[in-house]
Amino acid sequence: MEKIRERAATLLAEGVVTLVLGYEEGTKRPRPLFCRNSESARKLIFDSRCIHNLAVYLTKKELVGKDRFAVIAPIATLRSIMQLYVENQLSEDKLLVLTVDPSGELRELVTFEDIAGYVEQFELKRGEREQEILSKIDEMSREERWKFWMEEMSHCFKCYACRSACPLCYCSKCVVEVNRPQWINPWPAPLANMEWHINRAMHMVGRCTACGACGDACPVGIPIDLITRKMMEDMAPEFGYIPGQPAKKGNALSTWKLDDREQFIR
Amino acid sequence: MSSNTDFEPKIIAFVCNWCTYAGADLTGTSRLKYATNVKIVRFPCTGRIDFLLLLKSFAQGADGIIVSGCHPNDCHYTSGNFHARRRWIAFRSILDLMGVDIRRIQYSWVSAAEGSKWADLVNHTVADIRSLGPYQEYQKIADYLEKGGYHGED
Amino acid sequence: METKYISQSGIEQWFNAIITSGKRVYAPVNSRGQIDFKLVKNLNEVSSEYIQTTQSIKASVYPKAEVLFSYEKVNGKVNLTDFDPESVPETVMWKVHPCDAAGFKPLSAIFNWDGADKLHNAHLAKTSLVSFSCASADESCFCTSVNGSPGNTAGSDIQLTMLPDGGAIAEILTSRGGELAALLPSVFEADKGVKKEKYLVDLPARFSLEEVNTKLSKAFNSTVWKEQSERCIGCGACAFVCPTCACFDIQEDVHGSKGRRIRCWDACGFAMFTLHTSGHNPREHQSQRWRQRILHKFSYMPERLGVVGCTGCGRCSRACPVDMNILEHITSIAQQ
Numbered sequence: 001m002e003k004i005r006e007r008a009a010t011l012l013a014e015g016v017v018t019l020v021l022g023y024e025e026g027t028k029r030p031r032p033l034f035c036r037n038s039e040s041a042r043k044l045i046f047d048s049r050c051i052h053n054l055a056v057y058l059t060k061k062e063l064v065g066k067d068r069f070a071v072i073a074p075i076a077t078l079r080s081i082m083q084l085y086v087e088n089q090l091s092e093d094k095l096l097v098l099t100v101d102p103s104g105e106l107r108e109l110v111t112f113e114d115i116a117g118y119v120e121q122f123e124l125k126r127g128e129r130e131q132e133i134l135s136k137i138d139e140m141s142r143e144e145r146w147k148f149w150m151e152e153m154s155h156c157f158k159c160y161a162c163r164s165a166c167p168l169c170y171c172s173k174c175v176v177e178v179n180r181p182q183w184i185n186p187w188p189a190p191l192a193n194m195e196w197h198i199n200r201a202m203h204m205v206g207r208c209t210a211c212g213a214c215g216d217a218c219p220v221g222i223p224i225d226l227i228t229r230k231m232m233e234d235m236a237p238e239f240g241y242i243p244g245q246p247a248k249k250g251n252a253l254s255t256w257k258l259d260d261r262e263q264f265i266r
Numbered sequence: 267m268s269s270n271t272d273f274e275p276k277i278i279a280f281v282c283n284w285c286t287y288a289g290a291d292l293t294g295t296s297r298l299k300y301a302t303n304v305k306i307v308r309f310p311c312t313g314r315i316d317f318l319l320l321l322k323s324f325a326q327g328a329d330g331i332i333v334s335g336c337h338p339n340d341c342h343y344t345s346g347n348f349h350a351r352r353r354w355i356a357f358r359s360i361l362d363l364m365g366v367d368i369r370r371i372q373y374s375w376v377s378a379a380e381g382s383k384w385a386d387l388v389n390h391t392v393a394d395i396r397s398l399g400p401y402q403e404y405q406k407i408a409d410y411l412e413k414g415g416y417h418g419e420d
Numbered sequence: 421m422e423t424k425y426i427s428q429s430g431i432e433q434w435f436n437a438i439i440t441s442g443k444r445v446y447a448p449v450n451s452r453g454q455i456d457f458k459l460v461k462n463l464n465e466v467s468s469e470y471i472q473t474t475q476s477i478k479a480s481v482y483p484k485a486e487v488l489f490s491y492e493k494v495n496g497k498v499n500l501t502d503f504d505p506e507s508v509p510e511t512v513m514w515k516v517h518p519c520d521a522a523g524f525k526p527l528s529a530i531f532n533w534d535g536a537d538k539l540h541n542a543h544l545a546k547t548s549l550v551s552f553s554c555a556s557a558d559e560s561c562f563c564t565s566v567n568g569s570p571g572n573t574a575g576s577d578i579q580l581t582m583l584p585d586g587g588a589i590a591e592i593l594t595s596r597g598g599e600l601a602a603l604l605p606s607v608f609e610a611d612k613g614v615k616k617e618k619y620l621v622d623l624p625a626r627f628s629l630e631e632v633n634t635k636l637s638k639a640f641n642s643t644v645w646k647e648q649s650e651r652c653i654g655c656g657a658c659a660f661v662c663p664t665c666a667c668f669d670i671q672e673d674v675h676g677s678k679g680r681r682i683r684c685w686d687a688c689g690f691a692m693f694t695l696h697t698s699g700h701n702p703r704e705h706q707s708q709r710w711r712q713r714i715l716h717k718f719s720y721m722p723e724r725l726g727v728v729g730c731t732g733c734g735r736c737s738r739a740c741p742v743d744m745n746i747l748e749h750i751t752s753i754a755q756q
Contacts, residue, residue, distance in 0.1 A: 027559065031743035032651040052742065056653060062705055063650060137363070146365025146403065152452075157475075157484055157685065161655035165741050177692055183318050186671055187485030187684035191407045195321055198360055202317055205356040217741035219657040220474060221454045227363060234359045239352070253356065256348035258338070261355060266374040266387060 003106045004046050004072060004098065009038035011070055017096055018065060021057055022072035023050040032057070046072055046100055053213040055080035055167035059089050070096040078109075078119050079209035080167040083247040085112045087207075089170060116246035124210060124244020126229075133223050134230060149194065155220040156193040158186070162200065162224050165217035168207050175199060197227060204228045206239055206252020275329040275395035277304045279388075280315045282335035284342040285377045292381030300385035301392040304332065311335065313346030317357045320371060325408040330395035332387065334374040347375070369394065370401060421593055423611045428586030430607030435463045437604035438512055443548075446480045447514035448473050457513065466515060471558045476663030476735060477513050477520045478527070481547050486539060488670070490680035505542035512600065516551045519563045519733035521575035523663030524549075529725040530666040539683070548596050551576035557621045560734030562747045565627050568732050570620040581616040589616050626747060627754040629718075629728060635753050636719040640711070644756070648749050649710035651742045656687030658736035658744065664717070664729050667693065688712050710744075718750065 008020040012035065024033035024043040030050045035041050055077045057063050073081060078099065084090045090112075097109040099118070109115045126134065137145060160176075163169045176184050176196060184199060185192035200214075208228040215225030236243050238261060239252040281287045287308045293300060309315050312335030320331050333354070341347040354373055361368050372391045376384050426434065438445055439461055447466040449458040455470040457480040490501045513520075524544065531537035554561075554570035563569060573579050577597030580588040590608060592601050601608050639645075659665040669686035673679055686693060689710070694703045703709050717729030730746070737745040 026743035027737070027745045027748060028743060034650040057651075140365075142362070142365050142367065143403075144365070145363065149364050150407065155452075155454075155456075157479070157660045159656035159660045159687065160690075161653075161657045161741055164653040164655035182671075185673065186669065187682055189407075189485060191325055194364065194407075195318065195325075198321065198364060199318065201360045202353075202357060205353075205360075213741075217653075217655065217657070219661055219739035219741075220456075221452060227360070230363050231356065231360050234363075235356055238355055253349070253352055256345060256352050258348070260348070260351050262338075262351060264354075264358065264373060265351070266372060266390070 001044075001046055004100070005041050005044050007098065007106060007108075008035055008044055008070065008072075009041040011096070012036070012041060013038040016068065017070045018067040019069040020044070020072070020098075021054050021064075021069065022046065022098075023052070023054075034063070044072070050074060051076070051212075051216070053077050053080055053165070053167050053211045055084060055211075056165060056213065058084060058095070058167070059170040064094075068094050068096065070098055072098045074099065075119065075122050076209070076211040077167075078115055079124075079244065079246070080211055082112065082115055082119060083168060083207055083209050084170075085115075086247045086249050087168075087251070119244075119246040122244065130212075130226060130229060133226055137226075137230075150190055152222045153190050153193040153197065156188055156197070156222060157220065158188040158193065158196065159219060161217040161219060162214035165213040166204075167211070167213065168204065168209075169200075175203075197224060200224075201227045201231050205231060205235060206241065207247075208232045209247070210243065273396060273400055275303050275392055275400075276327055277330045277332060277388075277391060277395060278323040278328045279304050279306045279332035279334065280312075280319060281306055281308060281332075281376075282312045282314075282342075282347075283308055283310050285336035285340060285375075286334040286384065288378035289376040289380045289384045292378065293384045294381075296381045298382055298385045300388045303392045303395075304388050311341065311343050311346035312350035313341075313343065315350065317353060320357075324366075324370075324401060324404045327405055329370065329398075329401045330391055331371045332374065332391055333371065334376045334384075334387065337375040337377055340377060366404070367398070367401065369398060421591065424590045424592065424601075424608040425610065425612045425614075426580070426588050426590045426607055427609070430609070431580070431588060432463050434601075434604045434607050435514070438514075438600065441603050443510040443512050445512045445514050446477075460514070471556060471561070472517065472733060472735060472738065474735070474739070475661050476523060476733065477516055477549075478523065478663050478665075479661075480513065481511070481543050482540075485682050485684040488539070488681045488683055491678070493677040503539055503542075505538060505545070508542045508546045510546050510548075512548045512550060514550050516549050516576070517554055517733065518551055518570065518572040518574070518576065518579070519561075519568055519731040520663050521549045521551045522563075522568050522572055522731045523733075524575045526664040526721060526725070526727045526729050526731075527666055529721070529727045533725060548577045548600055549575060550597075550600070551579045553579060553581040553616060553619070554621050555582060555619055557623050558734070560737040560745070560747065561623060561732065562626050562734060563732035564623045565625045565747075565750075566629060566728050566730050566732040570623060571616055581619050583614065583619065589614060589619075591616075627751050629722075632718055632750055632754045633722060635756055636715060639753065640715070644753060645711040645714075646705075646707040648752075649707045649744070652689070652706050652710055652744050653742055654689055654691060654706050654709070655741065656689055657739040657741065658713070658746075659687035659689055660685060661735040661739045663731055663733055663735070688716070714746075714749070714753075 011017045020035040022033050022044045023030040032052055054071055092111055099107050101107050184195045210229045210232055212225045215223055218224055232243050323331055335347045358368050374387050445460055446457040447460045448455050449465055450467045455467050455473045456475050488503055492499050531540035573593050577594045579591045582588050592598055667686045667688050668683050671682045673682055695701045721729035
């Protein structure tokens, strides 16, 4: 932790970066911190509780500015950074990544190749919560799944925290804000809520990195992260990627293969 | 199901202009008879058929949906149907997870020369949907505001 | 206003009498790991161990989306169907916290400031609030800093203060509260003379509203807004769980010659909220939207409507995914 503070302070003092995005102690758990001078670098912390995906800020120009900045990134954030990179949302010369490896060593990842090499070492596993809910869903009949999700969806009030918390939801105009035509009714109702969440999942096909930020942000506790997570897991064999491994150029839905599965097509 | 003999399924078909629409046209000019339950919506390409259109059809009372276009390698725009196929794979998986009845969406390739295949496709789909019955489960949630159930009591 | 005593079994009998009367009763229920107001039929469904429900009673008293009127064009003539206040069912909100009950004053001030809002007033007229004073609080609670208290009776029709014997001090505060009590008058016994203060949580005030107001009156161009809001991701969670946030959007739902106009919740934290048709957005950055949220609650509302727009329930702080803690932010503004 001390090493991160020191390094961040040096980077800022020497003018290598103008901003270090990291974590500080919050009122309930660590929260994002924008360090713009070496003074505030003293507030930085980093431990296993630092789970907020800071990649969500990297595409916000008004926050990160034009100059080079550093971000303190646990593994989930690194996966998002790789995805943003293959979608041409980040550039190497503006970003410096700091992370702490499992042995507690501070690592500086400068190029996307470095990041990819680092991410490759980590396997993406389901956590206890994900395992519990997903295996419950696996055992349900179709009718039960419909009931389960409709009940969950009835709690959604469309605050769009899922969208705001997602590092990959960086569209300047979201489909729910397009009103010619109004694809998805803007008011919260089970159908409109479900259409929104199906839509979100479709837009995440082959892109979601299962960081869990959407589910974590949902104020009414809908396990929405599991929709995109399950989709990611199920689509991996179809589209030939390995969940959790660094993203490669060419998203699942912007490419195709001649032998894509088609036994469901009559 | 015998109880569904009175039920006439409403089916929306989203088809591409170049193959399936022409194929359906051929069905007519060949004087082949097929079920009248289908309403055809013509698109430039299967790659243009947004998945939300399918959801909207269910919400507005469709009991079944047909999505059809050119055979692989036959796309007028070279790869529109390949992109569409990938999207369908993902869409089916998400719908299945959410508990939407994916048996009600029939995907197909029908070329401009396959007038009889189109008739078969429609007839089969109508028979399938007839045995599944009306898609009330989905239609029920569509008029949520009107029921006054907005307080979330049901 | 009169004070009575009600025993543990008396509470249950009275609750059942309310249910039998046909009124809908909403109470905090633990389901899916969340405590929220739900329609209940039995007292044993009601949650006991919790500090605060995730959503405020706003979520149960008002629909999240509501039809203002509907219309249909028939033979060139338009038939309008207006909102019918009589369609709102009689509702009792059970086990409301004082901070929730207090929220109706600012809401009414907003909805009626330049004309009476038929829908808001209809819902209010059909809703009775049975509040329970607070014996516990957490680090997000700050009602005592915004003119409230754990035993504040403002907005409540009846307030119960739970006693160690399982019974409660019952303060019947309004005529509507009297009507509720009259459903089973026998269980309301003579006041035992116990002071309720003894059973309330001690929650010292964290800031002074006057001080905050003075600071805010000069803070419009302060850098504090940018500093505080940098981590805000611009979702509407805070507004949607708030008992006093009233922002709404009007939407048109048209199908052919039929349609309806719908009012649904919105949030000033959304970038789209102030976006003009021209493309210009007067609150372009999140910092401006954060400033609006704070100034509206703590400056504009006290100035223009004479009521502070925050009841100190702390829900926004609990719901925020990035820990935008309103108490911390207001305290730091007060100390500047």
